[in-house]
Amino acid sequence: MPVIPMTSTPCGPLTGVAEVPGDKSISHRSLILGAMAVGETRITGLLEGDDVLDTARAMRAFGAEVTNHGGGSWSVHGVGVGGFGEPDQVIDCGNSGTGVRLIMGAMATSPITATFTGDASLNGRPMARITDPLALFGTQSVGRDGGRLPMTIVGAPDPVPVCYSVPVPSAQVKSAVLLAGLNAPGQTVVIEREATRDHTERMLVGFGAEVTVEQTDQGRVITLTGQPELKPQTIAVPRDPSSAAFPVCAALIVPGSDVLVPGIGLNPTRAGLFTTLREMGADLTYENERTEGGEPVADLRARFSPDMKGINVPPERAASMIDEYPVLSVVAAHATGITMMTGVRELRVKESDRIAAMADGLRACGISVEDGEDWWSVTGMGPKSVPGGATCVSHLDHRIAMSFMVLGMGAQNPVSVDDGSPIATSFPIFEPLMGGLGANLSRTSG
Numbered sequence: 001m002p003v004i005p006m007t008s009t010p011c012g013p014l015t016g017v018a019e020v021p022g023d024k025s026i027s028h029r030s031l032i033l034g035a036m037a038v039g040e041t042r043i044t045g046l047l048e049g050d051d052v053l054d055t056a057r058a059m060r061a062f063g064a065e066v067t068n069h070g071g072g073s074w075s076v077h078g079v080g081v082g083g084f085g086e087p088d089q090v091i092d093c094g095n096s097g098t099g100v101r102l103i104m105g106a107m108a109t110s111p112i113t114a115t116f117t118g119d120a121s122l123n124g125r126p127m128a129r130i131t132d133p134l135a136l137f138g139t140q141s142v143g144r145d146g147g148r149l150p151m152t153i154v155g156a157p158d159p160v161p162v163c164y165s166v167p168v169p170s171a172q173v174k175s176a177v178l179l180a181g182l183n184a185p186g187q188t189v190v191i192e193r194e195a196t197r198d199h200t201e202r203m204l205v206g207f208g209a210e211v212t213v214e215q216t217d218q219g220r221v222i223t224l225t226g227q228p229e230l231k232p233q234t235i236a237v238p239r240d241p242s243s244a245a246f247p248v249c250a251a252l253i254v255p256g257s258d259v260l261v262p263g264i265g266l267n268p269t270r271a272g273l274f275t276t277l278r279e280m281g282a283d284l285t286y287e288n289e290r291t292e293g294g295e296p297v298a299d300l301r302a303r304f305s306p307d308m309k310g311i312n313v314p315p316e317r318a319a320s321m322i323d324e325y326p327v328l329s330v331v332a333a334h335a336t337g338i339t340m341m342t343g344v345r346e347l348r349v350k351e352s353d354r355i356a357a358m359a360d361g362l363r364a365c366g367i368s369v370e371d372g373e374d375w376w377s378v379t380g381m382g383p384k385s386v387p388g389g390a391t392c393v394s395h396l397d398h399r400i401a402m403s404f405m406v407l408g409m410g411a412q413n414p415v416s417v418d419d420g421s422p423i424a425t426s427f428p429i430f431e432p433l434m435g436g437l438g439a440n441l442s443r444t445s446g
C-alpha cells in the first residue's frame, strides 16, 4: 500500500449533508453470516472499504460465492453452518481485527485448517483472546510469539459447546465464540460483564438462530443453540456511527459550521460518543428519529459549539464509544477545561496504541495531554486556540489519521499526517466527503 502523506489546512465553515458509508461492523457480519447461511443473502449499503473487501475475499476462499453487483449492492451464496471448505491460500485480513477474529471463530469448529495473516498493524495485535476460548471447543492454533499472526487454526473435528466468560470488554471475542458455537452441538453460552456492541446477537436472530440474552448479576448471558440452519437474509446496512463521528466532530469545532449527517444508527451499544458530546455542551441534535431494521436511527445535525466544556467520561460508557476516543480527544482540545477518559485500556491494543498515538500528535500540536495505562486526559484550549502546525504519525490506523485531519480543520495552523492511506479501510470517501463540506484536505508529497 503506497504511503499517502496528507495535510488538513484550517478551513471556513463546514456546511451541507454528509452521507457517510455503511457500518463496518454490520458489513463484516453480513458477509460472514451470509456465507454460513444456506442460499442467497442480498446486502445493500455494504461498506466497500478495504477491511470489508478483505472479508469478502476470505469468504470466497472458504467456498461462499460473493458477488458485487455495484453501488454497494452485494450477494452472498452461503455454504451453510459447517459447510466451509479449506482455503488453498493464506487468508490475508489486511488491517482488520474484526475480520480476522470473526472469521477465525466462524471456521474454528469445522474440520479444516486455515492460516491467517495481515498487515504490520494486525500482525502486532493480540490473538490469544480469540484462540483461548476457541481451544475450549477443541480448536488448535499455532501462531507467533505472544499469540500473534501469522497463525494457523486447525478447526475442531468434533467440537463441544462451551460456556465462556469474556475477560475483556470485546465484541470481537464475544462474536468469535458465538460464531464458533454455531457448529457445535448443544448450547454455547457467552457471558459479558459489560455490554459491548450487540450486532452479532441481533443478526444471528435475524438469520434464524436461537439466541437468548439474559441480564444477570454476572452480566449479559447470551445462549446460542448450535447447529441451526441459517436462513438467507435481505440486509440494508445502516450508516456507520463511527464514521459519522468525523463530520460531526469537525462541525462542532469549526466556527460557523452546520452539517447534517443522515441515517445514523443510534444503537445504545454504539452511540456513547454522541451522548458524551451533548454532555459537553455540543449543539448536536437528533432529527427524524425512527426505527429501521430494528435499530434506532436518526439524522444528526451538528453545529459549531463554542461553549463546550471538558467532562469526566464515565468508564462504563467506554465500550459504546471505544473507536471514538481519538476524535473525542480532538473535540476535547477545542473545549474548555479537562476531559478525563478512564477505563480505556483496550485503546492500547487497537489498530495502534491509540492513547499513545493521539497523545504524541496532540502534544506536537501544542495540546496538553496526560496518560496512564488505562486513562488519559486532554486540557482544552477553547475554540480556535489550538496551535496545530505539526506532522503526526498515523501508525497504520485509519481513525488516528482521520482524527488529526479533523484537528487541522479547527486549528490555527495546518496539521499533517505521515500516512493517510489507512483511511481507505473504513471510510474510503473521507476526502471527497469532507472536501464537499468545505474542508481543505490535500495529499502532500512525502
Ligand code: S3P
Binding pocket: 024, 025, 026, 098, 169, 170, 171, 172, 173, 175, 196, 197, 322, 323, 346, 350
Ligand atoms: C468491533 C468491535 C470493537 C471495535 C472494532 C469493531 C466489532 O473491537 O473496536 O472496530 O465489529 O465487533 P473490540 O470488540 O475488540 O473492542
